[in-house]
Amino acid sequence: MIVRRRPVFGLWISLALAAGCSDADLTGPLAYEEQPGMTREVDGKSHLADKPKIREKARAVLAKLYGPNPKEIHVPEGAPFSKDESGTVGGLLANHLRTAEGPKRLPHAGGFALYRRHCLHCHGLSGAGDGPTAPFVFPPPRDFRRGLYKFTSTPNGARPDRDDLRRTVRDGLHGTSMPAFEALLTKEEIEQVLDYVTFLSVRGETELALIEEGFIGDDEDPDALEDDVVADLTSAVFGKWEDAADKVVDPPVARTPSSPESVRRGRDLFLGRTKEKLECAGCHGVKGRGDGKSFVDPDVFNRVVFRGDPSKMAERVAQLDEPTQELWKQKLDEWGNPLRPANLTVPVYKGGRRPIDLYWRIAKGITGAQMPAHYPGIDHAQIWDIVNFVLALPYQPELLEEPGVAAEAEAVRR
């Protein structure tokens, strides 16, 4: 068991933009949005709806740990942020940097300022994925507050490695509205913004942990959410981020060079024609078009998601027949958004098109998006065969159109 140093209360470093340090962009009050469980019950999840005293404690704990509002950032001890030039953990978060020569004010740099300028309109002030642009894009921007990220090199459900987040911000997520920031931000600025994304994640995860802990507590208990309980909660949250780098999945065998034989082996695995009976086609379709039978029909999906006012999607869902509504509910992602399997006949991959990117997608799945991990169900060589098949398919659609192949796969599915 790993014993962690507990974050000590009262030792946080305040990166507050102290009153008087005016920042022209920071007009008006800025407040974090609370997660629903703080005040109401949603889908049977933990909540503090009937625990006003614990709720107030949870609010106070969050304000103490992370600052009362986005203008005043606190860095709890042990938090997984990087250091600035002066060695201060979390020094990249605020609108100023601590340098060897002393504090350097950067009105338009620092994690918070860059985030506000480049990311907030999609990802929202609290990282809830609800910025003003969010209703107009599909898929919707990520809600950072659960610490869950789709395109990682770490096991399904684990926190992302810093490199994973860096790749997303630098290269964007192809085929979605998540832009590539390589040309817009310097390397240093990308690091600053990554720290801020991590800040919003751990803040959100701490909030959820407080709600869960408070939910099982008694509102009259004076010791509820006391310091050492909170210290345990935060060290669990930070620990997951610290452990991520050690969890990166490195394929132990080199990629099998692509060859017609390897591609065909990958094809047969994809279609579930081998003894492992993989389910790829059930989701991605027997022709790889993203129209597998276990998901809602693509025409229905497109009608509900794209035809009409985005804020009225729930009404369109309510008009579907009952079995389709049921299937719809089962096929939401972890954040409650409608989900579509990728169309593999088009060479656009959100998480990157390098063989290693596809290796990760197949071996360890896509967190929060129902695409399961396939290792250890199949071995590394088989994963590379599937990677070779996936990379070949857009240019050789006949792989899934040979007489008998599709029909046979279709029959297996019935």
Ligand code: HEC
């Ligand atoms: C125009 C809207 C938009 C802007 C601006 C934007 N994003 Fe995103 N971002 C998205 C969308 C949409 C997704 C989710 C795509 C998906 O789930 O397929 C996303 C996902 C992400 C993810 C999660 C990746 C994963 O593996 O789950 C990160 C991290 C991220 N964005 C960071 C940023 C940062 C940092 C900025 C600013 C520098 C930014 N985004 C600006 C739309 C945007």
Ligand code: HEC
């Ligand atoms: C239970 C359903 C399911 C199964 C089984 C499944 N996938 Fe997926 N897959 C998805 C979904 C859903 C997405 C899209 C996730 C997203 O965009 O958020 C996806 C995305 C992908 C992507 C795109 C990754 C990217 O970066 O955009 C590839 C490639 C892929 N799957 C290949 C496969 C292969 C190969 C198999 C079988 C070994 C497989 N999938 C099995 C549901 C599934």
